[in-house]
Amino acid sequence: MIHKLTLPLKDEDILAMHICDEVLLSGTLLTVRDTAHKWLIETFIDNAQPPSAREKAILEDLSPVLYNGAIYHCGPLISEHAPSKLKIDQVHFLSAGPTTSIREEAYAHRIMSRFHVSVLIGKGGMGAKTLRACQQTPAVYLHAVGGAGALIAQTVQQVHAVYQLEFGVPEAMWVITVKDFPAVVTMDAHGQSLHQQVADQSRAALKLLTLT
Amino acid sequence: MMDTHQKHGWKNMPEELGSALLNLIRLTSTDLPPDVEDALQRARRTERPGSAASTALDAMLRNTKLARQNSTPLCQDTGTPLFYVTHPAGYSTRMLRSEIEQAVAEATRQSLLRPNAVHPISGENTGDNLGGEYLPTIHFTETEDDALTINLILKGGGCENVGAQYKLPDENLQAGRDLDGVRRVVLDAVYQAQGRGCAPGVLGVAIGGDRASSYQASKQVFLRQLDDHHPAPHIAALEKDWLAEANQLGIGPMGFGGHTTLLGIKIALLHRLPASYFVTVSYMCWAYRRRRLTLRNRFALFS
Numbered sequence: 007m008i009h010k011l012t013l014p015l016k017d018e019d020i021l022a023m024h025i026c027d028e029v030l031l032s033g034t035l036l037t038v039r040d041t042a043h044k045w046l047i048e049t050f051i052d053n054a055q056p057p058s059a060r061e062k063a064i065l066e067d068l069s070p071v072l073y074n075g076a077i078y079h080c081g082p083l084i085s086e087h088a089p090s091k092l093k094i095d096q097v098h099f100l101s102a103g104p105t106t107s108i109r110e111e112a113y114a115h116r117i118m119s120r121f122h123v124s125v126l127i128g129k130g131g132m133g134a135k136t137l138r139a140c141q142q143t144p145a146v147y148l149h150a151v152g153g154a155g156a157l158i159a160q161t162v163q164q165v166h167a168v169y170q171l172e173f174g175v176p177e178a179m180w181v182i183t184v185k186d187f188p189a190v191v192t193m194d195a196h197g198q199s200l201h202q203q204v205a206d207q208s209r210a211a212l213k214l215l216t217l218t
Numbered sequence: 219m220m221d222t223h224q225k226h227g228w229k230n231m232p233e234e235l236g237s238a239l240l241n242l243i244r245l246t247s248t249d250l251p252p253d254v255e256d257a258l259q260r261a262r263r264t265e266r267p268g269s270a271a272s273t274a275l276d277a278m279l280r281n282t283k284l285a286r287q288n289s290t291p292l293c294q295d296t297g298t299p300l301f302y303v304t305h306p307a308g309y310s311t312r313m314l315r316s317e318i319e320q321a322v323a324e325a326t327r328q329s330l331l332r333p334n335a336v337h338p339i340s341g342e343n344t345g346d347n348l349g350g351e352y353l354p355t356i357h358f359t360e361t362e363d364d365a366l367t368i369n370l371i372l373k374g375g376g377c378e379n380v381g382a383q384y385k386l387p388d389e390n391l392q393a394g395r396d397l398d399g400v401r402r403v404v405l406d407a408v409y410q411a412q413g414r415g416c417a418p419g420v421l422g423v424a425i426g427g428d429r430a431s432s433y434q435a436s437k438q439v440f441l442r443q444l445d446d447h448h449p450a451p452h453i454a455a456l457e458k459d460w461l462a463e464a465n466q467l468g469i470g471p472m473g474f475g476g477h478t479t480l481l482g483i484k485i486a487l488l489h490r491l492p493a494s495y496f497v498t499v500s501y502m503c504w505a506y507r508r509r510r511l512t513l514r515n516r517f518a519l520f521s
Contacts, residue, residue, distance in 0.1 A: 026270050026474075041341060083294040083332040089345070100329055101285075101294035106376045106414055129376070130414035130473065151274050151472060152376060152416040153505035155294040157281035174343030175333055176294075188277065190270045190474065200270075204475045205412060208467040212409045215463050216402050218392055 010186075014074035015124045020144045023191045025200045029148055030186040031125070034166070035076035036068065039105060041177040042170060043113040051120050064169050071181055072121035076148075077114075079107045079128030081176025083155065089171055099162040099182065101155030104129040107147070115139035127189055131201030137193055144195035150188070161187045238511055238518045239321035239368065240328075243299070245520055246370045246509040247291045247330045250282045253444040254481070254506045258282070261418055261471070261478035271476030278471070278504055293505045296331040297374035299347065299354035302441060304367040311358045318368075322347050322354050331372075357438075365514040369441050370507075377419060377503040380411035381436070383429060386495040395495045400425055401460060407499040408464045408480065413473015416503035420444065420482045421464075424498040427488030432498035439484035440502050448485060457483045471504075481506075 011019055013033025023029070038046070048054065049061050057065065082102040086092050107114075107128030114126060115135045124145045126136070129152040140146060150158060161184045169179040192200040258278055265272040285292040301318055305311070323346040325331045335349035336342060347354065361367075384403040386395045391406050393399035404423055411417070424436035448454040461483045470476025481504070490496065512519040 028270075028273060081294060081332070083291055083296065083329060085329055087327045087329065101291040101332075103294055105295065106379065108414065129416070130412070149472065149474070151277040151281070152413075153293045153374075153503055154277045154281040156285035156288065156290045156292055157277055159290070159294075160284070173341070174336060174345075176343075177341070190273065192474070200475070201412065201473060204469055204473055207475070208409055208412070208469050211467045212405055215405060215466065216392070 013076055013125070016074070017144055020124055020146055020195050023146050023194055024196065025191050025194050025198045025203075027191045029189045029191060031076065031127075031148065031189060032185045032187070033076070034071055034181060034183045035078050035125075035127075036071050037078045037080045037082065037178075037180040037182065039079060039081050039177050040109055041173045042179045043110050043117065045170060045173075046117055047113050051116055067167070068169070068179070069121060072123050074122060074124045076125035076127060077117070077123055079105045079110065079126070081105055082159070082180060084165075084175055089175060092168070092171070094165060094167060097165045097168075099159045099165060102159040102162060103155035104150040104152055104158075106130045107132050111135060118143055118145055127187070131192055131199065137197065137199050137202075140193055140195050141197050146191050146195060147193035148189035149192040149200075158187065161185055234516075234518070235317050235513070236321055238513065239317060240324055241520065242368060242370055242509055242511040243321060243325040244289065244330050246372055246507045247296055247325070248289050249286045249509075250292060250505065251508055254504070254508075255279070255282055257444050257481040258418075258504060261481065264477045265471070269476065270474035271470045271472075271478070274471040274474055275478075291330060291332070292507065293374060293503075294332055295374040295376065296334060297372045297507075298334075298378065299331070300371040300373055300437065301354055301356040302359075302369040302371075302438065303356060304359045304361045304363070306362075306364050306366065307360055309366065314358070315356055318354060318356060319348055357434075365512050367513075368511045370509055370511075371437070371440055371502075372507040373437070373440075374416070374503055374505065377415040377501045380407075380415040381433075381498075381500045382407050382410065383432065383499070384497045386497060397456070400497050401456075401463075403497050404460055404483070404499060405463060405467070407501075408467060408469070411501055412469055413471070415501040416505065417469055417473060418471055418478040418481045418504050420484065420502045420506060421480060422484050422486070422500040422502065424486045424488055424496075426490035427496060427498070428491070428494065429496060431488055432496045433500070435486040435488055436498040436500040439486050440500070440506070440508060442484050444482045444506075453485050453487070457485055
């Protein structure tokens, strides 16, 4: 089953997806990695201090991208080399595959619930907290092919903006538009996780191989 | 004495070393070695058409062609550059290091490498992939041969994070201080990694050594060709048997389930202290970027 979908997604699109389904995703999304996850939580969720004017402006820009939108766990390799002099309309993504998602397990569910995020894209899958958030939001986790950076970069049609570039190119948040981004549903809104299934099956196989 | 040696080494060094090193980095980052591509092709034939595993392998093979054709990095995580340099007597390793560092910085400027060196505490990115004595990582060995050989492996962070070191005996895994104990921890490492190291990968397994030498050796075996055989037949047999067992775990490409979880296992043996029995497992992702530059009589050969 292949779903051809465009962001922002409707709840019925999300509910129609099941693990092992293929997806070709189009639309505008945000790349978010480790440092940016921590920053989003500290700045807009924990709110130890009220956000500054600059932070409020970022919140206003990002909220509509995230609402029923997608977060991509990705630190791109870009065409520009001097971040301080970077001109956004000249930036291309040269290689932009997914990074390992499990590092965001502590953060992702809080960001999904605060910003109503419908799709996470990454690799390696996530844990129980995120799976529960997928059921509640509703949302799905899409698995892109790790290492396929050149192929995925071809689906990036435009780079619109970058936030928190001081985190470095990989850790900054990039707003991009993709067309037919290929992925597989590995965690759905119905509580199913392909990662859990494969882990269970492989644990049983391991047990057989290591009987004493 | 030292100065004379360094001067001597520098004079011997081919003037075009810098551009040859840059080409080595370009080739490594953008062109997957043929033995790895062949192994992925074979893996695809074992997976059910239309399965998620088969789709993933298709994407890997398409990505490989595209990156080669457009000379763009296969994977955005260009990882830790691991250089293994074998040089004739008389070369200055200080000068070789400087040439390598300049090539790494230039390759970063040319977007062949992603700026990947961040301060361990502040997280500040140096922007040029240079991070002091340990980044890039360079190993030097002197040889009697008259060729200067520079091997480069680009090892991404995802696969680096699933590496593991075990100390035998390991009671939880019922792994004793014998080959069956080693087998048990190797299979455990594959199980723990699931698809997160970008399966199907290759395992480097070092048996013995101290903690540091064991990790070093578990990576250095990635210089071997995928289709070679360990020179000791009983070790070659272990590589083959453990590979077959690992592939029975059914983790599959990217952890989607399937027949190919690993493309190979390479073993290194290191003498150890009687008290220590380390088994170290390094994981190399399917985007197994490994290339070699050989310089002999001012001729450069890339392989």
